[in-house]
Amino acid sequence: MRDVAIIGIGQTPVEEHWGKSLRHLGHDAIMAAMRDAGIETADALYVGNMLSGELGGQQHVGALLADFVGLRGIEAMKIEAACASGAAALRVGLMAVASGMHDVVLVCGVEKMTDAVGDEVTSGLASAADQEYEVSQGISFVGLNALLMRRYMYQFDIKKEYFAGFAVNAHRNGANNPYAMFRSPITEATYLKAGMIADPVNLMDSSPVCDGAACVVLAPAELYRSKVKARILASAVAIDSLAIHDRRDPLALDAVTVSSQKAYAQARMTPADIHLFEAHDAFSIMAALSLEGAGFAPRGAGVYMASEGEIGIHGRLPISTMGGLKSRGHPVGATGIYQVIEVVEQLTGAAGANQVSGATVGMAQNIGGSGATVITHILGAA
Amino acid sequence: MSIPRNWRTRQQRYSLKAEVCNACGNTIFPPRDVCPHCAEQKQSWTNLSGRGEIYSFTTMYSAPAGFEEYAPYTMALVKLAEGPMITAQLTDVDTEDVKIGMPVEMVTRKLSQDGDEGQILYGYKFRPMLRQVA
Amino acid sequence: MLKPDRDVGIVGYGAYVPRYRLPASEVARVWTDGSGGLPIKEKAVAGLDEDTLSMSVEAARNALERARIDPSEIRAVWVGSESHPYAVKPTSTIVAEAIGAAPSVQAADLEFACKAGSEAIVMGMGIVGSGMGRYVLAIGMDTAQARPGDALEYTAASGGAAFLIGPAAESAAVYEASLSHVTDTPDFWRRAYAHYPSHGHRFTGEPAYFEHVTTAGRRLMAELGTVPADYNYVVLHQPNTKFPQRAAQILGFTTEQLKTGLLVPVIGNTYAGSSLIGLTAILDIAKPGDRIFMVSFGSGAGSDAFSIRVTDRITEIQNRAPQTQDYIARRKVIDYATYVRYRHKLQMK
Known part of the structure; x- marks a missing residue:
């Protein structure tokens, strides 16, 4: 296994981004991270996201974001593990780089919660719990x-x-x-x-309920020695x-x-x-x-x-x-x-x-x- | 509200139909295919007494979709007499009277309904013991 | 007179009264400035999560606790009510499933205004008495609605009872016979899709309630050769306090015979459950050998009269489940505003 480093980071402010869609938030974070790493492209994009389907009717956000940032042709997919989706996506990116399958991988966590209102968000978040034996009883x-x-x-x-x-x-x-x-x-x-x-x-x-996107660029520490921010x-x-x-x-x-x-x-x-x-x-x-x-x-x-x-x-x-x-x-x-x-x-x-x-x-x-x-x-x- | 899902789980909701693990003897609710205590896969059906005590509780002032008409209401973790813990609403009780350790019993009540025209979902809730009976 | 080939009786019984009480004075406060007499003290009101189904399940479970029979041996579940949760979809199938009586069971919802519960009992006597099935569960239960401000709002209440009808040899009380008196008398009705019932005001008295209750009662006693003095208790349908008091008097019963089963002052009129829950209150304290006379009444109109003899088994089962008075003692008084919310009279959209 190769040692994996973070060579770039990018994030949007966390707030109620009324003027931005999920794709725009993802774009801002990914582009910031690529600029920070000084790279033009990547082998793969793994997106950590929980509620795009539940609140926005939008799944398939791996392809959506990769296309939106001009990376048609690369590998991209969404990783979901409720509120741990971001770290889960990071781990998938880590496995891809450590194993040698990919060299440069983007991992972006993104959530757009404010497109839905009130109890829809409550219900969406509750989908992390047991739907049949917790949520159906009225618990949030x-x-x-x-x-x-x-x-x-x-x-x-x-x-x-x-x-x-x-x-x-x-x-x-x-x-x-x-x-x-x-x-x-x-x-x-x-x-x-x-x-x-x-x-x-x-x-x-x-x-709080809010919107935001954050992205890191992963690469093998050996190959990108000069760019390593953290291991x-x-x-x-x-x-x-x-x-x-x-x-x-x-x-x-x-x-x-x-x-x-x-x-x-x-x-x-x-x-x-x-x-x-x-x-x-x-x-x-x-x-x-x-x-x-x-x-x-x-x-x-x-x-x-x-x-x-x-x-x-x-x-x-x-x-x-x-x-x-x-x-x-x-x-x-x-x-x-x-x-x-x-x-x-x-x-x-x-x-x-x-x-x-x-x-x-x-x-x-x-x-x-x-x-x-x-x-x-x-x-x-x- | 999923009609098939509610139909599949009706016996658990109406009458706490549970399992006993044939290997380790633990009672399992909700039913599972693999025993969470010993990982064996052989279980038999059993009926629970519906009695238990409150392990923890919270009063919900902000209710999820489908439960707004009942707010505020009290949710509890109930430790059943046979062992399993269960998440359920309390009913027929005033919030200020709820205490951890309070004995409760299962009743079948309306849980939620799918608007004015959709299905009514019935299931278990718990209330203070009405009376100790022989 | 209806008398089955094989003697049948009550193997188990159970009551249910919800926790909340609306004092009649609250209705008067809102609608009459507090003036005028009150027909009862207070009425039982179902909570937000209760309906005829949930209340039927609890009464049925109490009946089963007392009977201690295998619920899969129940051959019919009949629920009489004018407030079934669904217009189409049986309450009875849900009850049958919840108590473990499904799937080898007849199940149907009955409607005959306030007589639907006793109708289920007579049908059960037929099934068990003919030998077609060993046990029948008959329930009378209602969450009665009344138009805000109407005279019925003082009394229209929630509650009822369940009876497991079975062979006489296993029974805590045996049915000696029943008799029904039914005519087309339009005293009270509710049209399809209407939220609240309509009624004929004073027409509900003499030609409806009194005519049917007293005729059915008198004829059954005549057929059986009994007189009021032969009975320890009498229980009549009780839409308010005065009607059953006067009907009992007409039939020749004393206030002493009437009082145990007269629950309307403290729980109101539970419609299809009204005379049935009066009977459970009597069974809770009855002694072996006691005789009970019961007459139901349903608008539209009809009465079922029953002559019942309590057996030795009664004392074994009285304490196996909560008693009627346990439910009556469990009470929380609510105001008119809470009542309006609990009974879904607030327009939410």
Whole structure:
């Protein structure tokens, strides 16, 4: 297997892009990444996307985007793994380059959520859960996270305000990220008075509905030595049941644990070697459970990391360094690529005011559903 | 709303028709082809008591499509007496009275309907125990 | 008089009353400024996720809990109601599937205004009494609708009961005989596609309710050679409190015989379930050897009268399932606005 590097990155701001279609968003990110890498073409394009069919009536977005950016004739396809679609596409690109089947591969995560309104988006997101035995009962994706959060608070005697630090940290970091959707800091008071969506999950526990596209260019490190921005040291996936009710223990995200352990083994590292962690903080409870599952906190104690000293830019383990899903935004199928790009920015010293000093190893973890697909990537500096 | 899918799953929705694994003895709901506990493929049908207790719950203020008319309503993870956990709505209860650990029993209720002219979907929900019976 | 070849009876029974109650004073507050008398105290209102099907399933399950029979031995499921969820598609097939009676079963929905439930019982007596089948499930259940502001809005309620009819030897109560009295009397109706029923106001009294209830009752007692004093309990169709009180008096029953089964003051008129749920309330406390006289009434119009004798088995089954009074005690009072929402009287589009 060949070592694979990221040689170019491109992203659109995450926002409500009323004036842009999915194809335009994809175009902007892909062209930016190709310019960054200094390439004119590629062997393949893998598109991470979850909801194009559900919300836009548009599947087949691999060919759609490849054609739209002027790459007729190349290989292109869409990869879907719910909210982990972005990281899943990255892994497919990685396998293609590592195996020697392709040299230069584009991986683009793209999501256009605002073409649909209200409950259509709610229903679309719920398609990540078990349609026959969860969704048909009236639960939403927010509702599933609320079930986990309530049980977590009950079982570990956690107060609601303990979670505030996750949203506060995300917004503090997002304020300095020009691509972030929310660019104003919040306080614990803002968090505590936010409107309830599904008790106890409020608006500040929850990532926003938004649009965005992000793209990376992959190539063999050996062949593109001068262009290497970061190296992919580990890539690992683990799955669990779609339905929370089918889990061994709903409060233990087993797939997070297994995926993280596999990644640490590949990179020959331990959690202590990770300098920053782009966690899948789609909901505050997911941030807490991810920290526990990935080995950064003991069971029931992930929430106690929600403080600046722990997860802030200068903390013990900076997370969501460019705003995370909460503040940068969570254009679902694109999120996995945004996370990886943010790790690349940290490893190349391009994170501006949010730079984690001396960062040479970063981890990105993208979660599909409420923990059914977990994809972990560990990146190292060039 | 898929007519064939709802038809296929009617016995699970109406009466919690479940399986027992012939190899490890665990009760399985919803039914599966491979036991999630021991990976064996031989199961027999069984009926569940419909009794259980609340493992967690949430009140939905923002309902998905098809459920708007019921909002706000309470969803729960219910740990069934026979072992499996199930995601279901609570009914005939006031939100402020719901507690983790509360004993509940299954009832068959209207889940959703496909507009004014389409099918009505019935299925399980859970409510506080009406009464302990002999 | 209808008397089967083989004696039949009630092998199991079950009631259902929904949780919500609308006080009659709430209807008066909105429509009459609170003036005028109230026909009952309060009525039972089905919740947002309830209908005749869901309520029938619960009553049927209670009947099965009491009977402890194999549901696959039920040969017919008949649901009498004027509020079937579908205009075309049987309520009864869903009930049969939900309780495990499908697929070797007759299934049909019956309609005879408030008499559809007792009609199902008589049909069940025929099937079991002839030996065609061992058990029949007969249900009378309604989520009765009334036009906002109409006199019926005070009383039109939700609820009903299910009866498993089977061989006398297995029964907790045996049917001695029944008798029906049916004429074309247009006292109350609902046309196809109409949301609310219409009625003949005072015409619903003498020529309709009283004529049919008292005639059926008197004739059955005459045929059997019984008198009111032979019965411990009487239960009549109860559209309001006064009608059954007066009909019982005309037939010669005392208020003492009437009171156990007179539920209308606290749950309202459950239409096809009305006399049936009065009977379940009596069976819940009846003793072996007790005799019960029941007369249903359905507009259009007709009455079925029944003479019932309670057997030794009653005490075994009374506590196997929730009793009628358990449901009556489970109550949450709602206001008129909530009632309007629960009964789908709000125009949403």
